[in-house]
Amino acid sequence: MIRIVLYVILFAFAAGCVENHRPAATAVADEAAYLNKGDSLVKITFDTLRNSLLRAMGEKGAAGALRFCNAEASSISSTYAAAGVAIGRVSDRNRNPRNALSAEDGLQWEQYRQLLAKHDSLKSVVVYHDNAVHYYKPIFIQPMCLACHGAAGEELSNDLIPVIDSLYPGDKAKGYHTGDLRGMWHIVFSAAGE
Numbered sequence: 001m002i003r004i005v006l007y008v009i010l011f012a013f014a015a016g017c018v019e020n021h022r023p024a025a026t027a028v029a030d031e032a033a034y035l036n037k038g039d040s041l042v043k044i045t046f047d048t049l050r051n052s053l054l055r056a057m058g059e060k061g062a063a064g065a066l067r068f069c070n071a072e073a074s075s076i077s078s079t080y081a082a083a084g085v086a087i088g089r090v091s092d093r094n095r096n097p098r099n100a101l102s103a104e105d106g107l108q109w110e111q112y113r114q115l116l117a118k119h120d121s122l123k124s125v126v127v128y129h130d131n132a133v134h135y136y137k138p139i140f141i142q143p144m145c146l147a148c149h150g151a152a153g154e155e156l157s158n159d160l161i162p163v164i165d166s167l168y169p170g171d172k173a174k175g176y177h178t179g180d181l182r183g184m185w186h187i188v189f190s191a192a193g194e
């Protein structure tokens with residue numbers, strides 16, 4: 001009798017495993033596909049942003065580049081977005097009020113902060129929320145960013161501060177150092193684009 005009960009339990013377990021296995025495998029494949037899509041969208045968008053920024057800094061200086069960034073950052077970011085795909089950058093210390101963390105972004109931000117505190121590496125992730133797939137990737141400060149996000153009076157020249165503050169009165173994005181976590185790329189793949 002005990003043996004039969006055991007077999008029944010084992011069978012139920014095995015059936016449950018098989019049942020559960022398929023969706024899990026699909027979810028893993030989906031997740032990998034979204035991670036790939038996200039990584040390549042970020043790469044192409046970042047390359048375009050950085051090249052445009054470097055050109056603008058060469059031609060117009062930091063203040064001119066800053067105005068350019070003010071006018072163009074969000075349209076450049078959406079250049080490679082397709083229907084149902086929205087690309088943006090968010091930060092806890094945002095310059096543009098539109099780039100503040102949403103409550104949902106805040107959960108991922110917290111994960112990254114905890115990994116940082118443990119000196120773990122921060123990778124891109126995919127989370128599912130509200131019928132959409134959300135891709136996040138951490139953004140770190142590089143030396144070239146300091147001209148506009150560095151410490152006042154150091155890499156960030158004193159002349160530039162009033163220009164930043166007039167365009168972004170609530171700016172929180174100064175005072176960074178190379179290697180600091182600056183923000184996250186956030187891509188939303190909504191069902192409409194599927």
Ligand code: HEC
Pocket residue numbers: 050053057062065066069070071073074089090091093094095096097099139140141142144145146147148149173182183184
């Ligand atoms: C020429 C000045 C300039 C340089 C150089 C620059 N930024 Fe910015 N950055 C800006 C401006 C202006 C904004 C606000 C753009 C907007 O209005 O959407 C911004 C916004 C951002 C945002 C979006 C969140 C927020 O604060 O609004 C991130 C993230 C960011 N920058 C990271 C970087 C990184 C990383 C680098 C270096 C690779 C960099 N920036 C270089 C001027 C600059």
